[in-house]
Amino acid sequence: MNPHNIRLVALDMDGTLLHEDKHISRRTLQVVQKLADAGIRVVPATGRGLDGLRGTILQVSPICHAICSNGAAIQDPASGAVLEETPIPIPEAIRLLEYYREHPLFFYLHTSQGPIRPEGWKESGLAARFPYLRFDTSTVPDLIQWLRGTDASLWKIGVFPHSDQAFREMLREGSPLPSMKLMRTGECNIEINSVHASKGNALKSLCSRLDIPMSSVLAIGDNQNDIEMLRFAGVSVAMGNAQEDVKSAARFVTGSNEEDGAAEFLERYFGG
Structure with a gap:
Protein backbone atom coordinates (compact mmCIF):
# COMPACT_ATOMS: atom_id res chain seq x y z
CA MET A 1 0.00 0.00 0.00
CA ASN A 2 2.84 2.42 0.82
CA PRO A 3 6.09 1.22 -0.73
CA HIS A 4 7.57 4.72 -0.70
CA ASN A 5 7.13 5.36 3.04
CA ILE A 6 4.90 8.38 2.55
CA ARG A 7 3.59 9.45 5.96
CA LEU A 8 1.74 12.65 5.09
CA VAL A 9 -0.19 13.78 2.01
CA ALA A 10 -0.78 17.53 1.60
CA LEU A 11 -3.64 18.33 -0.76
CA ASP A 12 -4.71 21.61 -2.29
CA MET A 13 -8.46 22.08 -2.75
CA ASP A 14 -9.57 24.49 -5.50
CA GLY A 15 -8.26 23.38 -8.87
CA THR A 16 -6.91 20.16 -7.35
CA LEU A 17 -9.36 18.01 -5.38
CA LEU A 18 -12.40 20.09 -6.31
CA HIS A 19 -14.04 20.22 -9.71
CA GLU A 20 -14.77 23.59 -11.28
CA ASP A 21 -18.26 23.59 -9.74
CA LYS A 22 -16.52 23.19 -6.35
CA HIS A 23 -17.74 19.69 -5.55
CA ILE A 24 -15.46 16.81 -4.54
CA SER A 25 -16.13 13.54 -6.31
CA ARG A 26 -17.01 10.28 -4.62
CA ARG A 27 -13.95 8.72 -6.23
CA THR A 28 -11.63 11.32 -4.70
CA LEU A 29 -13.20 10.95 -1.26
CA GLN A 30 -12.84 7.17 -1.41
CA VAL A 31 -9.19 7.33 -2.47
CA VAL A 32 -8.28 9.86 0.23
CA GLN A 33 -10.21 7.88 2.86
CA LYS A 34 -8.17 4.78 1.99
CA LEU A 35 -4.99 6.74 2.71
CA ALA A 36 -6.34 7.90 6.07
CA ASP A 37 -7.43 4.33 6.90
CA ALA A 38 -3.88 3.18 6.15
CA GLY A 39 -2.49 5.60 8.75
CA ILE A 40 -1.24 8.25 6.33
CA ARG A 41 -1.89 11.77 7.60
CA VAL A 42 -4.13 13.69 5.22
CA VAL A 43 -3.63 17.45 5.43
CA PRO A 44 -5.67 19.91 3.38
CA ALA A 45 -3.40 22.78 2.31
CA THR A 46 -5.58 25.53 0.95
CA GLY A 47 -6.19 29.19 0.47
CA ARG A 48 -9.62 28.63 2.02
CA GLY A 49 -10.48 29.23 5.62
CA LEU A 50 -11.44 26.28 7.77
CA ASP A 51 -15.17 26.83 7.17
CA GLY A 52 -14.55 26.43 3.45
CA LEU A 53 -13.42 22.84 3.98
CA ARG A 54 -16.64 21.62 5.52
CA GLY A 55 -18.69 19.51 3.15
CA THR A 56 -15.61 18.69 1.06
CA ILE A 57 -12.39 17.10 2.31
CA LEU A 58 -13.51 17.05 5.95
CA GLN A 59 -15.85 14.18 5.04
CA VAL A 60 -12.66 12.10 5.33
CA SER A 61 -11.74 10.93 8.84
CA PRO A 62 -9.48 11.41 10.64
CA ILE A 63 -8.09 14.76 9.52
CA CYS A 64 -6.24 16.25 12.46
CA HIS A 65 -4.60 19.29 10.85
CA ALA A 66 -5.49 21.78 8.13
CA ILE A 67 -3.21 24.36 6.54
CA CYS A 68 -5.51 27.31 5.83
CA SER A 69 -5.36 30.77 4.26
CA ASN A 70 -2.29 29.89 2.18
CA GLY A 71 -0.35 28.71 5.21
CA ALA A 72 -1.11 31.67 7.47
CA ALA A 73 -2.83 29.32 9.92
CA ILE A 74 -2.51 25.69 10.95
CA GLN A 75 -5.71 24.57 12.63
CA ASP A 76 -7.33 21.58 14.27
CA PRO A 77 -10.44 21.00 12.10
CA ALA A 78 -12.39 19.40 14.95
CA SER A 79 -12.07 22.24 17.45
CA GLY A 80 -10.98 25.09 15.22
CA ALA A 81 -8.02 25.68 17.52
CA VAL A 82 -5.15 27.62 15.96
CA LEU A 83 -1.91 25.70 16.37
CA GLU A 84 0.30 28.21 14.55
CA GLU A 85 -0.31 31.45 12.70
CA THR A 86 1.58 33.93 10.55
CA PRO A 87 -0.66 37.00 10.40
CA ILE A 88 -0.48 40.22 8.42
CA PRO A 89 0.22 43.16 10.75
CA VAL A 195 5.77 37.46 3.19
CA HIS A 196 6.49 34.88 5.89
CA ALA A 197 3.29 32.89 5.33
CA SER A 198 3.14 30.10 2.77
CA LYS A 199 1.82 26.60 2.40
CA GLY A 200 5.42 25.45 2.14
CA ASN A 201 6.51 27.03 5.42
CA ALA A 202 3.39 25.79 7.20
CA LEU A 203 3.94 22.28 5.87
CA LYS A 204 7.56 22.28 7.05
CA SER A 205 6.52 23.52 10.48
CA LEU A 206 3.74 20.94 10.79
CA CYS A 207 6.06 18.13 9.74
CA SER A 208 8.62 19.25 12.30
CA ARG A 209 5.89 19.20 14.95
CA LEU A 210 4.88 15.67 13.87
CA ASP A 211 8.49 14.46 13.44
CA ILE A 212 7.90 13.61 9.77
CA PRO A 213 10.77 14.22 7.32
CA MET A 214 9.89 16.17 4.17
CA SER A 215 11.11 13.19 2.16
CA SER A 216 8.05 11.32 3.49
CA VAL A 217 5.60 13.98 2.26
CA LEU A 218 3.57 13.89 -0.94
CA ALA A 219 1.98 17.16 -2.08
CA ILE A 220 -0.43 17.94 -4.90
CA GLY A 221 -1.39 21.41 -6.16
CA ASP A 222 -2.23 23.53 -9.16
CA ASN A 223 -1.54 27.20 -8.51
CA GLN A 224 1.09 29.77 -7.62
CA ASN A 225 0.42 29.43 -3.90
CA ASP A 226 1.32 25.72 -4.14
CA ILE A 227 4.78 26.11 -5.70
CA GLU A 228 6.79 26.34 -2.47
CA MET A 229 4.92 23.37 -0.98
CA LEU A 230 5.66 21.32 -4.10
CA ARG A 231 9.35 22.21 -3.97
CA PHE A 232 9.64 21.19 -0.32
CA ALA A 233 7.80 17.84 -0.59
CA GLY A 234 9.62 14.60 -1.22
CA VAL A 235 7.04 13.70 -3.89
CA SER A 236 5.42 16.61 -5.74
CA VAL A 237 2.54 16.49 -8.20
CA ALA A 238 1.07 19.25 -10.35
CA MET A 239 -2.40 19.04 -11.82
CA GLY A 240 -2.89 18.92 -15.57
CA ASN A 241 -4.81 22.21 -15.34
CA ALA A 242 -1.91 23.93 -13.55
CA GLN A 243 0.06 26.83 -14.97
CA GLU A 244 3.46 26.00 -16.45
CA ASP A 245 5.39 27.51 -13.53
CA VAL A 246 3.58 25.12 -11.18
CA LYS A 247 4.24 22.12 -13.42
CA SER A 248 7.93 22.98 -13.60
CA ALA A 249 8.10 22.94 -9.77
CA ALA A 250 6.69 19.39 -9.55
CA ARG A 251 8.20 15.99 -10.14
CA PHE A 252 5.02 14.57 -11.65
CA VAL A 253 2.07 15.95 -13.63
CA THR A 254 -1.30 14.20 -13.46
CA GLY A 255 -4.70 14.75 -15.06
CA SER A 256 -6.88 17.80 -14.53
CA ASN A 257 -9.18 18.42 -11.61
CA GLU A 258 -12.17 17.75 -13.87
CA GLU A 259 -10.68 14.31 -14.57
CA ASP A 260 -10.04 13.54 -10.88
CA GLY A 261 -6.34 13.76 -11.64
CA ALA A 262 -5.32 13.82 -7.97
CA ALA A 263 -7.28 10.64 -7.22
CA GLU A 264 -5.86 9.01 -10.33
CA PHE A 265 -2.29 9.74 -9.27
CA LEU A 266 -2.85 8.55 -5.70
CA GLU A 267 -4.42 5.32 -6.94
CA ARG A 268 -1.42 4.61 -9.16
CA TYR A 269 1.22 5.72 -6.67
CA PHE A 270 -0.15 3.74 -3.74
CA GLY A 271 -1.19 0.77 -5.83
CA GLY A 272 -4.98 1.01 -6.05
Missing part, protein backbone atom coordinates in the same frame (compact mmCIF):
# COMPACT_ATOMS: atom_id res chain seq x y z
CA ILE A 90 -2.98 45.20 11.02
CA PRO A 91 -1.31 48.60 10.39
CA GLU A 92 0.23 47.20 7.19
CA ALA A 93 -3.14 45.83 6.04
CA ILE A 94 -4.73 49.24 6.58
CA ARG A 95 -1.97 50.89 4.53
CA LEU A 96 -2.55 48.40 1.72
CA LEU A 97 -6.32 48.90 1.64
CA GLU A 98 -5.87 52.67 1.69
CA TYR A 99 -3.44 52.39 -1.24
CA TYR A 100 -6.00 50.47 -3.29
CA ARG A 101 -9.05 52.46 -2.13
CA GLU A 102 -9.70 54.05 -5.56
CA HIS A 103 -8.87 50.94 -7.59
CA PRO A 104 -11.61 48.75 -9.17
CA LEU A 105 -11.17 45.93 -6.67
CA PHE A 106 -13.30 44.02 -4.13
CA PHE A 107 -11.56 42.88 -0.96
CA TYR A 108 -12.38 40.37 1.76
CA LEU A 109 -10.47 39.19 4.83
CA HIS A 110 -9.62 35.86 6.43
CA THR A 111 -9.26 36.37 10.16
CA SER A 112 -9.12 34.39 13.38
CA GLN A 113 -12.79 35.42 13.81
CA GLY A 114 -13.75 34.04 10.39
CA PRO A 115 -14.22 35.70 6.99
CA ILE A 116 -15.04 39.40 6.88
CA ARG A 117 -16.52 41.07 3.80
CA PRO A 118 -17.66 44.62 3.07
CA GLU A 119 -21.31 45.42 2.56
CA GLY A 120 -22.50 45.74 -1.02
CA TRP A 121 -21.13 42.48 -2.40
CA LYS A 122 -24.53 41.36 -3.65
CA GLU A 123 -24.78 44.50 -5.77
CA SER A 124 -21.30 43.91 -7.17
CA GLY A 125 -22.33 40.94 -9.31
CA LEU A 126 -19.75 38.70 -7.63
CA ALA A 127 -22.43 36.54 -6.02
CA ALA A 128 -23.62 35.52 -9.48
CA ARG A 129 -20.05 34.82 -10.65
CA PHE A 130 -19.19 32.80 -7.54
CA PRO A 131 -22.39 31.06 -6.38
CA TYR A 132 -20.46 28.75 -4.03
CA LEU A 133 -19.36 31.70 -1.86
CA ARG A 134 -21.58 33.10 0.87
CA PHE A 135 -21.70 36.85 0.43
CA ASP A 136 -24.39 37.52 3.04
CA THR A 137 -22.47 36.59 6.19
CA SER A 138 -19.90 38.45 8.30
CA THR A 139 -20.29 41.73 6.44
CA VAL A 140 -19.16 45.09 7.79
CA PRO A 141 -19.69 48.65 6.50
CA ASP A 142 -15.99 49.33 5.96
CA LEU A 143 -13.00 46.97 6.12
CA ILE A 144 -10.52 49.64 7.20
CA GLN A 145 -12.70 50.79 10.08
CA TRP A 146 -13.27 47.18 11.12
CA LEU A 147 -9.52 46.55 11.15
CA ARG A 148 -8.90 49.61 13.29
CA GLY A 149 -11.23 48.26 15.96
CA THR A 150 -10.48 44.54 15.94
CA ASP A 151 -8.21 42.38 18.07
CA ALA A 152 -8.47 39.48 15.61
CA SER A 153 -5.49 38.10 13.74
CA LEU A 154 -5.55 38.85 10.01
CA TRP A 155 -4.42 35.86 7.98
CA LYS A 156 -5.22 36.76 4.38
CA ILE A 157 -6.56 39.54 2.19
CA GLY A 158 -8.46 38.26 -0.83
CA VAL A 159 -9.08 40.30 -3.96
CA PHE A 160 -11.58 40.04 -6.80
CA PRO A 161 -10.66 42.60 -9.50
CA HIS A 162 -13.60 44.10 -11.40
CA SER A 163 -12.07 43.30 -14.77
CA ASP A 164 -9.41 41.23 -16.50
CA GLN A 165 -7.41 44.42 -17.04
CA ALA A 166 -7.46 45.25 -13.32
CA PHE A 167 -6.42 41.64 -12.58
CA ARG A 168 -3.46 41.81 -14.96
CA GLU A 169 -2.35 45.23 -13.72
CA MET A 170 -2.41 44.19 -10.09
CA LEU A 171 -0.35 41.08 -10.82
CA ARG A 172 2.12 43.04 -12.91
CA GLU A 173 2.64 45.71 -10.23
CA GLY A 174 2.90 43.25 -7.35
CA SER A 175 2.54 44.15 -3.70
CA PRO A 176 2.99 47.84 -2.88
CA LEU A 177 4.35 46.90 0.57
CA PRO A 178 7.43 44.71 1.18
CA SER A 179 5.82 43.07 4.22
CA MET A 180 3.21 41.37 2.02
CA LYS A 181 3.21 39.19 -1.07
CA LEU A 182 0.60 39.00 -3.78
CA MET A 183 -0.27 35.75 -5.57
CA ARG A 184 -2.46 34.57 -8.41
CA THR A 185 -4.71 31.82 -7.03
CA GLY A 186 -7.22 31.45 -9.85
CA GLU A 187 -8.30 32.84 -13.19
CA CYS A 188 -9.61 36.00 -11.51
CA ASN A 189 -8.44 35.61 -7.90
CA ILE A 190 -5.56 37.35 -6.16
CA GLU A 191 -4.60 36.69 -2.55
CA ILE A 192 -2.29 38.63 -0.25
CA ASN A 193 -0.42 37.20 2.75
CA SER A 194 2.48 38.06 4.98
Whole structure:
Protein backbone atom coordinates (compact mmCIF):
# COMPACT_ATOMS: atom_id res chain seq x y z
CA MET A 1 0.00 0.00 0.00
CA ASN A 2 2.84 2.42 0.82
CA PRO A 3 6.09 1.22 -0.73
CA HIS A 4 7.57 4.72 -0.70
CA ASN A 5 7.13 5.36 3.04
CA ILE A 6 4.90 8.38 2.55
CA ARG A 7 3.59 9.45 5.96
CA LEU A 8 1.74 12.65 5.09
CA VAL A 9 -0.19 13.78 2.01
CA ALA A 10 -0.78 17.53 1.60
CA LEU A 11 -3.64 18.33 -0.76
CA ASP A 12 -4.71 21.61 -2.29
CA MET A 13 -8.46 22.08 -2.75
CA ASP A 14 -9.57 24.49 -5.50
CA GLY A 15 -8.26 23.38 -8.87
CA THR A 16 -6.91 20.16 -7.35
CA LEU A 17 -9.36 18.01 -5.38
CA LEU A 18 -12.40 20.09 -6.31
CA HIS A 19 -14.04 20.22 -9.71
CA GLU A 20 -14.77 23.59 -11.28
CA ASP A 21 -18.26 23.59 -9.74
CA LYS A 22 -16.52 23.19 -6.35
CA HIS A 23 -17.74 19.69 -5.55
CA ILE A 24 -15.46 16.81 -4.54
CA SER A 25 -16.13 13.54 -6.31
CA ARG A 26 -17.01 10.28 -4.62
CA ARG A 27 -13.95 8.72 -6.23
CA THR A 28 -11.63 11.32 -4.70
CA LEU A 29 -13.20 10.95 -1.26
CA GLN A 30 -12.84 7.17 -1.41
CA VAL A 31 -9.19 7.33 -2.47
CA VAL A 32 -8.28 9.86 0.23
CA GLN A 33 -10.21 7.88 2.86
CA LYS A 34 -8.17 4.78 1.99
CA LEU A 35 -4.99 6.74 2.71
CA ALA A 36 -6.34 7.90 6.07
CA ASP A 37 -7.43 4.33 6.90
CA ALA A 38 -3.88 3.18 6.15
CA GLY A 39 -2.49 5.60 8.75
CA ILE A 40 -1.24 8.25 6.33
CA ARG A 41 -1.89 11.77 7.60
CA VAL A 42 -4.13 13.69 5.22
CA VAL A 43 -3.63 17.45 5.43
CA PRO A 44 -5.67 19.91 3.38
CA ALA A 45 -3.40 22.78 2.31
CA THR A 46 -5.58 25.53 0.95
CA GLY A 47 -6.19 29.19 0.47
CA ARG A 48 -9.62 28.63 2.02
CA GLY A 49 -10.48 29.23 5.62
CA LEU A 50 -11.44 26.28 7.77
CA ASP A 51 -15.17 26.83 7.17
CA GLY A 52 -14.55 26.43 3.45
CA LEU A 53 -13.42 22.84 3.98
CA ARG A 54 -16.64 21.62 5.52
CA GLY A 55 -18.69 19.51 3.15
CA THR A 56 -15.61 18.69 1.06
CA ILE A 57 -12.39 17.10 2.31
CA LEU A 58 -13.51 17.05 5.95
CA GLN A 59 -15.85 14.18 5.04
CA VAL A 60 -12.66 12.10 5.33
CA SER A 61 -11.74 10.93 8.84
CA PRO A 62 -9.48 11.41 10.64
CA ILE A 63 -8.09 14.76 9.52
CA CYS A 64 -6.24 16.25 12.46
CA HIS A 65 -4.60 19.29 10.85
CA ALA A 66 -5.49 21.78 8.13
CA ILE A 67 -3.21 24.36 6.54
CA CYS A 68 -5.51 27.31 5.83
CA SER A 69 -5.36 30.77 4.26
CA ASN A 70 -2.29 29.89 2.18
CA GLY A 71 -0.35 28.71 5.21
CA ALA A 72 -1.11 31.67 7.47
CA ALA A 73 -2.83 29.32 9.92
CA ILE A 74 -2.51 25.69 10.95
CA GLN A 75 -5.71 24.57 12.63
CA ASP A 76 -7.33 21.58 14.27
CA PRO A 77 -10.44 21.00 12.10
CA ALA A 78 -12.39 19.40 14.95
CA SER A 79 -12.07 22.24 17.45
CA GLY A 80 -10.98 25.09 15.22
CA ALA A 81 -8.02 25.68 17.52
CA VAL A 82 -5.15 27.62 15.96
CA LEU A 83 -1.91 25.70 16.37
CA GLU A 84 0.30 28.21 14.55
CA GLU A 85 -0.31 31.45 12.70
CA THR A 86 1.58 33.93 10.55
CA PRO A 87 -0.66 37.00 10.40
CA ILE A 88 -0.48 40.22 8.42
CA PRO A 89 0.22 43.16 10.75
CA ILE A 90 -2.98 45.20 11.02
CA PRO A 91 -1.31 48.60 10.39
CA GLU A 92 0.23 47.20 7.19
CA ALA A 93 -3.14 45.83 6.04
CA ILE A 94 -4.73 49.24 6.58
CA ARG A 95 -1.97 50.89 4.53
CA LEU A 96 -2.55 48.40 1.72
CA LEU A 97 -6.32 48.90 1.64
CA GLU A 98 -5.87 52.67 1.69
CA TYR A 99 -3.44 52.39 -1.24
CA TYR A 100 -6.00 50.47 -3.29
CA ARG A 101 -9.05 52.46 -2.13
CA GLU A 102 -9.70 54.05 -5.56
CA HIS A 103 -8.87 50.94 -7.59
CA PRO A 104 -11.61 48.75 -9.17
CA LEU A 105 -11.17 45.93 -6.67
CA PHE A 106 -13.30 44.02 -4.13
CA PHE A 107 -11.56 42.88 -0.96
CA TYR A 108 -12.38 40.37 1.76
CA LEU A 109 -10.47 39.19 4.83
CA HIS A 110 -9.62 35.86 6.43
CA THR A 111 -9.26 36.37 10.16
CA SER A 112 -9.12 34.39 13.38
CA GLN A 113 -12.79 35.42 13.81
CA GLY A 114 -13.75 34.04 10.39
CA PRO A 115 -14.22 35.70 6.99
CA ILE A 116 -15.04 39.40 6.88
CA ARG A 117 -16.52 41.07 3.80
CA PRO A 118 -17.66 44.62 3.07
CA GLU A 119 -21.31 45.42 2.56
CA GLY A 120 -22.50 45.74 -1.02
CA TRP A 121 -21.13 42.48 -2.40
CA LYS A 122 -24.53 41.36 -3.65
CA GLU A 123 -24.78 44.50 -5.77
CA SER A 124 -21.30 43.91 -7.17
CA GLY A 125 -22.33 40.94 -9.31
CA LEU A 126 -19.75 38.70 -7.63
CA ALA A 127 -22.43 36.54 -6.02
CA ALA A 128 -23.62 35.52 -9.48
CA ARG A 129 -20.05 34.82 -10.65
CA PHE A 130 -19.19 32.80 -7.54
CA PRO A 131 -22.39 31.06 -6.38
CA TYR A 132 -20.46 28.75 -4.03
CA LEU A 133 -19.36 31.70 -1.86
CA ARG A 134 -21.58 33.10 0.87
CA PHE A 135 -21.70 36.85 0.43
CA ASP A 136 -24.39 37.52 3.04
CA THR A 137 -22.47 36.59 6.19
CA SER A 138 -19.90 38.45 8.30
CA THR A 139 -20.29 41.73 6.44
CA VAL A 140 -19.16 45.09 7.79
CA PRO A 141 -19.69 48.65 6.50
CA ASP A 142 -15.99 49.33 5.96
CA LEU A 143 -13.00 46.97 6.12
CA ILE A 144 -10.52 49.64 7.20
CA GLN A 145 -12.70 50.79 10.08
CA TRP A 146 -13.27 47.18 11.12
CA LEU A 147 -9.52 46.55 11.15
CA ARG A 148 -8.90 49.61 13.29
CA GLY A 149 -11.23 48.26 15.96
CA THR A 150 -10.48 44.54 15.94
CA ASP A 151 -8.21 42.38 18.07
CA ALA A 152 -8.47 39.48 15.61
CA SER A 153 -5.49 38.10 13.74
CA LEU A 154 -5.55 38.85 10.01
CA TRP A 155 -4.42 35.86 7.98
CA LYS A 156 -5.22 36.76 4.38
CA ILE A 157 -6.56 39.54 2.19
CA GLY A 158 -8.46 38.26 -0.83
CA VAL A 159 -9.08 40.30 -3.96
CA PHE A 160 -11.58 40.04 -6.80
CA PRO A 161 -10.66 42.60 -9.50
CA HIS A 162 -13.60 44.10 -11.40
CA SER A 163 -12.07 43.30 -14.77
CA ASP A 164 -9.41 41.23 -16.50
CA GLN A 165 -7.41 44.42 -17.04
CA ALA A 166 -7.46 45.25 -13.32
CA PHE A 167 -6.42 41.64 -12.58
CA ARG A 168 -3.46 41.81 -14.96
CA GLU A 169 -2.35 45.23 -13.72
CA MET A 170 -2.41 44.19 -10.09
CA LEU A 171 -0.35 41.08 -10.82
CA ARG A 172 2.12 43.04 -12.91
CA GLU A 173 2.64 45.71 -10.23
CA GLY A 174 2.90 43.25 -7.35
CA SER A 175 2.54 44.15 -3.70
CA PRO A 176 2.99 47.84 -2.88
CA LEU A 177 4.35 46.90 0.57
CA PRO A 178 7.43 44.71 1.18
CA SER A 179 5.82 43.07 4.22
CA MET A 180 3.21 41.37 2.02
CA LYS A 181 3.21 39.19 -1.07
CA LEU A 182 0.60 39.00 -3.78
CA MET A 183 -0.27 35.75 -5.57
CA ARG A 184 -2.46 34.57 -8.41
CA THR A 185 -4.71 31.82 -7.03
CA GLY A 186 -7.22 31.45 -9.85
CA GLU A 187 -8.30 32.84 -13.19
CA CYS A 188 -9.61 36.00 -11.51
CA ASN A 189 -8.44 35.61 -7.90
CA ILE A 190 -5.56 37.35 -6.16
CA GLU A 191 -4.60 36.69 -2.55
CA ILE A 192 -2.29 38.63 -0.25
CA ASN A 193 -0.42 37.20 2.75
CA SER A 194 2.48 38.06 4.98
CA VAL A 195 5.77 37.46 3.19
CA HIS A 196 6.49 34.88 5.89
CA ALA A 197 3.29 32.89 5.33
CA SER A 198 3.14 30.10 2.77
CA LYS A 199 1.82 26.60 2.40
CA GLY A 200 5.42 25.45 2.14
CA ASN A 201 6.51 27.03 5.42
CA ALA A 202 3.39 25.79 7.20
CA LEU A 203 3.94 22.28 5.87
CA LYS A 204 7.56 22.28 7.05
CA SER A 205 6.52 23.52 10.48
CA LEU A 206 3.74 20.94 10.79
CA CYS A 207 6.06 18.13 9.74
CA SER A 208 8.62 19.25 12.30
CA ARG A 209 5.89 19.20 14.95
CA LEU A 210 4.88 15.67 13.87
CA ASP A 211 8.49 14.46 13.44
CA ILE A 212 7.90 13.61 9.77
CA PRO A 213 10.77 14.22 7.32
CA MET A 214 9.89 16.17 4.17
CA SER A 215 11.11 13.19 2.16
CA SER A 216 8.05 11.32 3.49
CA VAL A 217 5.60 13.98 2.26
CA LEU A 218 3.57 13.89 -0.94
CA ALA A 219 1.98 17.16 -2.08
CA ILE A 220 -0.43 17.94 -4.90
CA GLY A 221 -1.39 21.41 -6.16
CA ASP A 222 -2.23 23.53 -9.16
CA ASN A 223 -1.54 27.20 -8.51
CA GLN A 224 1.09 29.77 -7.62
CA ASN A 225 0.42 29.43 -3.90
CA ASP A 226 1.32 25.72 -4.14
CA ILE A 227 4.78 26.11 -5.70
CA GLU A 228 6.79 26.34 -2.47
CA MET A 229 4.92 23.37 -0.98
CA LEU A 230 5.66 21.32 -4.10
CA ARG A 231 9.35 22.21 -3.97
CA PHE A 232 9.64 21.19 -0.32
CA ALA A 233 7.80 17.84 -0.59
CA GLY A 234 9.62 14.60 -1.22
CA VAL A 235 7.04 13.70 -3.89
CA SER A 236 5.42 16.61 -5.74
CA VAL A 237 2.54 16.49 -8.20
CA ALA A 238 1.07 19.25 -10.35
CA MET A 239 -2.40 19.04 -11.82
CA GLY A 240 -2.89 18.92 -15.57
CA ASN A 241 -4.81 22.21 -15.34
CA ALA A 242 -1.91 23.93 -13.55
CA GLN A 243 0.06 26.83 -14.97
CA GLU A 244 3.46 26.00 -16.45
CA ASP A 245 5.39 27.51 -13.53
CA VAL A 246 3.58 25.12 -11.18
CA LYS A 247 4.24 22.12 -13.42
CA SER A 248 7.93 22.98 -13.60
CA ALA A 249 8.10 22.94 -9.77
CA ALA A 250 6.69 19.39 -9.55
CA ARG A 251 8.20 15.99 -10.14
CA PHE A 252 5.02 14.57 -11.65
CA VAL A 253 2.07 15.95 -13.63
CA THR A 254 -1.30 14.20 -13.46
CA GLY A 255 -4.70 14.75 -15.06
CA SER A 256 -6.88 17.80 -14.53
CA ASN A 257 -9.18 18.42 -11.61
CA GLU A 258 -12.17 17.75 -13.87
CA GLU A 259 -10.68 14.31 -14.57
CA ASP A 260 -10.04 13.54 -10.88
CA GLY A 261 -6.34 13.76 -11.64
CA ALA A 262 -5.32 13.82 -7.97
CA ALA A 263 -7.28 10.64 -7.22
CA GLU A 264 -5.86 9.01 -10.33
CA PHE A 265 -2.29 9.74 -9.27
CA LEU A 266 -2.85 8.55 -5.70
CA GLU A 267 -4.42 5.32 -6.94
CA ARG A 268 -1.42 4.61 -9.16
CA TYR A 269 1.22 5.72 -6.67
CA PHE A 270 -0.15 3.74 -3.74
CA GLY A 271 -1.19 0.77 -5.83
CA GLY A 272 -4.98 1.01 -6.05
